[in-house]
Amino acid sequence: EKGGFDHFMLKEIFEQPQTIFDSLRGRLDAVQQTITLSGVEKIADKLLAADRIIIVACGTSWHAGLLAEYVIEELCRINVEVEYASEFRYRNPIITDKDVIIAVSQSGETADTLVAIENAKKQGATIFGIVNVVGSSIARLSDAGAYTHAGPEIGVASTKAFTAQLAVLYLVALKVARIKGTIEDTLYDRLSADLAKVPEYVQQILDKQDMIIRAVAAKYSDARDFLYLGRGYNFPIALEGALKLKEISYIHAEGYPAAEMKHGPIALVDENLPVVFVATKDSYHEKIVSNIQEIKARKGKVIAVVSEGDSVVTDLADDVMTVPQIHEIIAPLLSVIPLQLLSYYIGVNRGLDVDKPRNLAKSVTVE
Ligand code: F6R
DSSP states (O other), X not given: OOTTOSSHHHHHHHTHHHXXXXXXXXXXXXXXXXXXXXXXXXTHHHHXXXXXXXXXXXXXXXXXXXXXXXXXXXXXXXXXXXXXXXXXXXXXXXXXTTOEEEEEXXXXXXXXXXXXXXXXXXXXXXXXXXXXXXXXXXXXXXXXXXXXXXXOOOSSSOSHHHHHHHHHHHHHHHXXXXXXXXXXXXXXXXXXXXXXXXXXXXXXXXXXXXXXXXXXXXXXXXXXXXXXXXXXXXXXXXXXXXHHHHHHHOXXXXXXXXXXXXXXXXGGOSTTOEEEEEOOSSTTHHHHHHHHHHHXXXXXXXXXXXXXXXXXXHXXXXXEEEEOOOOTXXXXXXXXXXXXXXXXXXXXXXXXXXXXXXXXXXXXXXX
């Protein structure tokens, strides 16, 4: 049932070209450049009238929500707040019938997310669910939604469900931007064309980088701490990379916005600290290059996710994991893949049960 893979986690990482394709299938027509999402169409009037969108989630799904904040604000010019469901539900937030709440959940059963949207619904908000498990509680409670179509995820650490969430969130953002008229045709065409290329590009990463990442993992499997840094669209991916490493390897890891490093975490840097930079070619590239130089000047070890052909970061870094060049808004769907593999191989090297990390459950149905 593991399809020849040693673990479900690895199988699910390798399924991503297919699962991302499945998330886009029947929705994104790359030839006609149209996006069909009946859930968005159903609440289009609410979305058009909304002053803000609140995204509610936990864990990895919260990271998908955080990226969606960057994307929706950029493309749709709607305020977005991203909330940890547990905090949101207990702090008596101000919600009105003009609010649209997007709940992101693989299982559709996470207690905090479920109760958060139950409360918001009582106060008149419209709930849009982005859920993997069909017919789950969050899916049933939502007024509208879009399933992620990643298929069953067995590995406790989320991989393919996360990229499926991102794929759907990109579609939602593009669709809403189109309806609102906040996106230029050229950008819309470029992003939908690049989104359609993601399955093929993910396959290329898996084919070309797997052996390389195994070797990188072997070098750093004994590290005690890791820092993950990224800026802009890649900041949520730094957080996700750190979470994945913690869960699978029990190595302490922290994700930070790269520029925040100077405000504290840089005190940790010495020759024993691996720092993972999510440094694909984007509008922040020069800035992240100088952040890398600051780590190198303090003898930190730099592992970087880079775009193909980036000789600047490749020369500076101790190790690189390469992904194809794609529009910066879509790049997180590629840059997360090497980080999933890195965590997996480090966990395996440490002899751990990567499919069932200690203390974790696949769905957190108690608060
Ligand atoms: C991380 C992970 C958890 C879940 C979180 C939310 O790998 O699996 O952080 O993302 O418990 O779960 P769902 O998405 O089912 O609501």
